[in-house]
Amino acid sequence: MGDPAGVGPEVAARAWAARREHGLPPFVAIGDIAAIDAVWDGPVARVGDMEEAVRTFAEALPVWHLEDSGPLTPGEPTPAGATCALHALETGIGLTRTQASAALVTGPVSKHALQGIGYTHPGQTEFIAERCGVAATNAVMMLAGPALRVVPLTVHIPLAEVPERLTGELIVAKARIVARGLRRDFAVAAPRLAIAGLNPHAGESGRLGDEEIRIVAPAVEQLAEEGLVVDGPLAADALFAPGIRDQYDALLCPYHDQALAPFKALHFHDGVNLTLGLPIVRTSPDHGTAFNIAGRGRADPGPTIAAIAMAARMAAAREQSCAPAK
């Protein structure tokens, strides 16, 4: 359920309340049960294993209580709350890696609060990758909604560092993982990718920056030689327009906000953050802890509902691809 002082507990509870309407599979909320009690009056079942969670799911929200995270005020993060969020993440990864659970849906954490307790990863993606034995650069963040999928090629780094961190190797490696993920998890047989330029007008033939000529174009050429359908570098200002974005299965963007700002404009209420390149299925609602509204009943459970539903579809697609042919 992420940080107990954020909106994670309430959106998990409200997703459970909407389980029938959205056909959600059984899930268990992991963390401090007091965080649920503080924001929700509905039925809760305290469980200790996944079988119990599945058994109780129809009648109550199953909660796997890990620890008491101390006095709790929604909107006010504490070190004990961040510790509980980290333990919940570790527990969820463990349950999914051992296949007790088919997928991991992470709740929103405060990176600032986590760093305050000594966490050194930029986000949850890199931590999950490490626990799965995958290099952080091979765990690829994708934001997916019904109308758009985007991939930030660089993620949680200062904007000033983007030009030096955006390399041809990075683009090629991430594009390959995206193409594989689209085939495996989204049944896209021949993925069509677009790669945005870094500079205005994709560099205007070098007059507004040369990263497109030096870095992006050679990477696109290499990917095309490997047989991938890839266009780029494309001007990012028009790429998200209807009619252009629809020509692609995923848009790969040099930096975080270039990808996420248009994505959230379209999918604030049903956007999913997921990680490609992992041996497990991992999704997450595409929003943060929203401390400014936590505990007030204003948090939209839509992204969490979408994240649970998408995790179930991805897990089913992987299961099917492993099933022996008839």
Ligand SMILES: NC(=O)C1=CN([C@@H]2O[C@H](COP(=O)(O)OP(=O)(O)OC[C@H]3O[C@@H](n4cnc5c(N)ncnc54)[C@H](O)[C@@H]3O)[C@@H](O)[C@H]2O)C=CC1
């Ligand atoms: N997956 C994750 O764990 C993520 C964590 N974060 C972390 O969350 C913390 C806060 O980040 P912010 O940039 O403020 O983003 P945020 O998503 O928490 O909040 C941005 C704005 O969106 C609103 N909002 C967010 N979720 C909402 C929901 N479900 N319903 C209605 N309104 C909602 C908030 O009230 C706020 O006005 C940071 O520490 C950040 O690192 C941010 C994004 C994702």
Ligand SMILES: NCC(=O)COP(=O)(O)O
């Ligand atoms: N902006 C997306 C985000 O912050 C999610 O990061 P992560 O915790 O899933 O790595």
